[in-house]
Amino acid sequence: MTARTRSRVVQGVLAIAAVAAIAVAAFALLTPPAAPADLPVDMAGRPVVPDVVPTPASGDTSTTSGIGQFQVPSTGLDVPLGVMDVVSGTIDPPGFTSAYWIRSMGVSPANAADGTVYVAMHSLRNGGIGPGNYLIDVERGRSSLAVGDVIEAAGASYRVTGARDVLKSELGADTDLWSDKPGRLVVITCLQRPEGGPSTHNVVIEATLAASAAG
Incomplete structure (x- = not known):
């Protein structure tokens, strides 16, 4: 890949949320010539470049292998639903597709x-496309989903009940968010900024299990 080609495809990325001890990984665009060929890619196949390569955490068994699909018909999102762990208090999905x-x-x-x-899922900046980009309205600084929109998660059907933005540093202390409530879905991604630069907030989308799925 030539340096000129890389300049068109290398994209920046913003990290996902964190809980417990609140540690937020930071990502940004590197200069194109510095981009190695083995970078992960976004949903358009373009390389995603982190500011700092994270140190693999011991005990992390996250996997991109799907347990089903995650779908939001109103936005056209249809991606595999992988499995991840919270490691050292941080939510950092292992992939961008x-x-x-x-x-x-x-x-x-x-x-x-x-x-x-x-x-949880990544959203990207600098023109990158991650699953989370389908769920946010960057210009308006909010979720792109409306109350009543359908979300399918590994065969379970939910309807959106609301969404809000949460300052990343306050996410772990949100006791209501982390309380285990029957029939609820919580989706977390980064809220990107119109002017670019690192995200400071997460979008939190909540949905309720459809009556037919709840039995």
Whole structure:
């Protein structure tokens, strides 16, 4: 790949949320010639370049292998639903083309009626396209979903009940967010900024299990 080609395809990325000790990984665009060929890619196949390469955490068993699909018909989002862990208090999905069920919190999609299913995904800046970009309205600084929109997570169907933005440094202390409530879905992604630069807020979308799925 030539340097000129890289300048068109290398994209910046913003990290996802963090909980517990609140540690937020930071990502940004590197100069194109410095981009190695083995970078992860966004949904358009373009390289995603982190500011600092994260140190692999011991005990992290996150995987991009899907347990189903994550779909939002109103926005056209349809990606695999992988599995991830909270490691050292941080939610940092391992890829940029999937949504991720956070298995160390709440319940699994298979037990959706019994508790809260937590899903996280990356959104990207600098023209990158991650799953989270389908869920945010950058210019208006909010979620792009409306109340009543359908979300499908590994076969479980939910309807959106609301969305809000949360300062990243306050996410871990949001006790209501992390309380395990039956039949609830919580989706977290970064809220990108119109002017660019690192995200300071997350979008939190909440949805309720559809009556037919709840049994």
